[in-house]
Amino acid sequence: MADSLSPSLIHAENISVQADGKTLLDNISLSVRQGEIVTIIGPNGGGKTTLIKALLDLQKISEGSVTRTQNLKIGYVPQKLAIDRTLPLTVKRLMTLTEKNDHQTILDALNETGVAHKLNDSIHTLSGGEMQRVLLARALVRKPNLLVLDEPVQGVDYVGELALYRLIENIRDRHQCGILLVSHDLHMVMRASNHVICLNTHICCAGKPAQVEQSEDYKMLFGQKGLQTMVPYSHHHSHSHDPLDSDILDGEDCSCGHDHDHDHPHQTHEGESK
Numbered sequence: 055m056a057d058s059l060s061p062s063l064i065h066a067e068n069i070s071v072q073a074d075g076k077t078l079l080d081n082i083s084l085s086v087r088q089g090e091i092v093t094i095i096g097p098n099g100g101g102k103t104t105l106i107k108a109l110l111d112l113q114k115i116s117e118g119s120v121t122r123t124q125n126l127k128i129g130y131v132p133q134k135l136a137i138d139r140t141l142p143l144t145v146k147r148l149m150t151l152t153e154k155n156d157h158q159t160i161l162d163a164l165n166e167t168g169v170a171h172k173l174n175d176s177i178h179t180l181s182g183g184e185m186q187r188v189l190l191a192r193a194l195v196r197k198p199n200l201l202v203l204d205e206p207v208q209g210v211d212y213v214g215e216l217a218l219y220r221l222i223e224n225i226r227d228r229h230q231c232g233i234l235l236v237s238h239d240l241h242m243v244m245r246a247s248n249h250v251i252c253l254n255t256h257i258c259c260a261g262k263p264a265q266v267e268q269s270e271d272y273k274m275l276f277g278q279k280g281l282q283t284m285v286p287y288s289h290h291h292s293h294s295h296d297p298l299d300s301d302i303l304d305g306e307d308c309s310c311g312h313d314h315d316h317d318h319p320h321q322t323h324e325g326e327s328k
């Protein structure tokens with residue numbers, strides 16, 4: 055389990071991203087440590103995918119810096135996978151498209167995510183949840199020390215969502231990797247996280263899940279939906295996680311003193327300070 059002394063696998067320091075004269079990210083700092091699940095939540099268009107891309111060097115940053123630990127191996131499951139639906143493609147083939155792995159390695163990864171029985175099936179016949187599990191397995195064959203999952207529960211129903219988050223927790227426990235998770239949907243996501251960052255161009259609030267729940271900014275952004283979502287969290291989360299002390303505004307409400315217009319992200323905010 056991670057502790058506050060674990061070194062950061064990846065660390066962003068005051069990064070900002072501008073594109074087309076627009077600020078997409080404003081002064082964001084965050085760290086992901088070994089054995090830790092960090093979740094980025096926020097409204098549509100809040101900059102979650104942009105932040106992931108900036109961390110992965112897929113998006114140019116205008117200010118700030120990103121530091122990665124030496125030998126960092128990242129397994130990335132993007133939000134969208136552009137696959138031509140007319141292209142015949144089995145799960146096995148998908149698993150070897152970009153990396154050559156032996157049969158047993160592929161089978162082990164698919165076993166771990168519970169979809170080994172789909173090995174020879176066409177990916178076009180998979181359910182949303184099965185597809186996400188295949189993509190997770192595909193990221194796992196690289197034996198990453200950092201898993202980056204952009205909306206891993208998309209297309210998955212409530213029960214499947216819960217199972218997927220449990221699986222993600224198990225992967226974290228088994229591999230002791232760091233996990234950076236993105237979601238705009240709040241169902242269950244908080245429960246699985248050590249640390250939550252609420253992003254709406256800038257960081258509105260961040261900290262341990264129970265602390266974010268108390269944040270006025272969180273309540274304003276997610277309203278009743280957010281409060282309802284936290285119920286399962288409060289009831290289940292007294293035991294197994296080892297929440298981190300974090301260098302990111304642990305449990306603090308946004309204390310900048312600015313008014314936030316959450317429907318229309320703007321950039322007058324200083325963002326998070328370390």
Ligand SMILES: Nc1ncnc2c1ncn2[C@@H]1O[C@H](COP(=O)(O)OP(=O)(O)OP(=O)(O)O)[C@@H](O)[C@H]1O
Nearest residue numbers: 073074078096097098099100101102103104105238
């Ligand atoms: N390359 C770009 N140039 C200009 N604007 C961009 C670019 N990439 C993203 N944007 C804009 O930045 C904003 C944030 O997009 P992003 O995809 O990061 O949001 P998100 O939080 O992941 O949203 P969602 O929850 O809908 O997936 C959006 O308004 C988007 O249109």
